[in-house]
Amino acid sequence: MSKREPLVKIKISHLSQGQHHYRFTHAIRDFRDAAFSDNVFSHPVETTVTIDKGLSDMSVTICVKTVAILECDRCLAELHRSISGEYRIFYAPAKSVHTQNLQDEVRLLGKNDFEIDLTDDVRDTLLLALPMKNVCEPACSHRTGTTSLANVAGRTTPETDWQQALSQISQKLNLQDRPKSR
Numbered sequence: 350m351s352k353r354e355p356l357v358k359i360k361i362s363h364l365s366q367g368q369h370h371y372r373f374t375h376a377i378r379d380f381r382d383a384a385f386s387d388n389v390f391s392h393p394v395e396t397t398v399t400i401d402k403g404l405s406d407m408s409v410t411i412c413v414k415t416v417a418i419l420e421c422d423r424c425l426a427e428l429h430r431s432i433s434g435e436y437r438i439f440y441a442p443a444k445s446v447h448t449q450n451l452q453d454e455v456r457l458l459g460k461n462d463f464e465i466d467l468t469d470d471v472r473d474t475l476l477l478a479l480p481m482k483n484v485c486e487p488a489c490s491h492r493t494g495t496t497s498l499a500n501v502a503g504r505t506t507p508e509t510d511w512q513q514a515l516s517q518i519s520q521k522l523n524l525q526d527r528p529k530s531r
Contacts, residue, residue: 355466356380357396361440362463364402371398373471377415380472392416396471406441411467413475419483425512426485434478436470 357373377390394415401408414433421428436454443457 355468357398357467357471358464359398359400359467360464361400361402361407361458364400364407366402366404369400369402371400372396373398380468382472384472384476389417389419390415390475391418394471394475398467406439409438409440409465409467411436411438411470411474413471413478415475417479419480421485421489422483424485424489425509425515426489428483428485430480430483432475432478432480434474436474436477438467438470440465 356375356379359371373396374393375396376393377385378387392415394413396414397412399410399412401410412433412435414431417430417432419428419430420426438454438456440456440458443459
């Protein structure tokens with residue numbers, strides 16, 4: 350990621366002990382990241398950050414939520430899915446001995462660290478929240494074979510380039526399987 354202005358930055362220099370809550374809302378284009386597409390993430394990304402501040406260390410919990418527009422891996426129909434992810438980070442002073450036994454993400458704080466930038470953590474949490482497999486629920490029930498119910502009812506739905514390519518391949522395979530007439 351190139352040098353950019355932090356989107357999710359929290360000043361920690363004057364935080365009192367206890368729990369602190371923060372809420373951020375961003376458009377996906379604010380992240381200026383090639384991994385994010387406006388077609389997939391057209392809805393705002395809501396981020397909540399909870400900081401549990403102790404005497405010298407703190408626990409930061411990041412929760413992200415949005416709606417992603419995905420494509421069914423079986424029938425290529427458009428899917429709108431609510432996605433959410435959570436990530437936890439522990440911050441401790443650089444000379445802390447307590448950090449050796451923690452199994453979660455631990456980051457060391459220096460004496461001159463007055464704020465934390467969570468932008469990359471929010472980005473990573475959002476990307477990890479995307480499902481690996483996208484299928485219609487219940488299993489592509491709106492499709493029958495290669496003809497959608499909308500086409501059966503007389504309405505035509507525009508095909509994507511991918512759907513057109515699959516249709517052409519299917520037609521070629523069907524022509525090759527037929528016995529040649531003499």
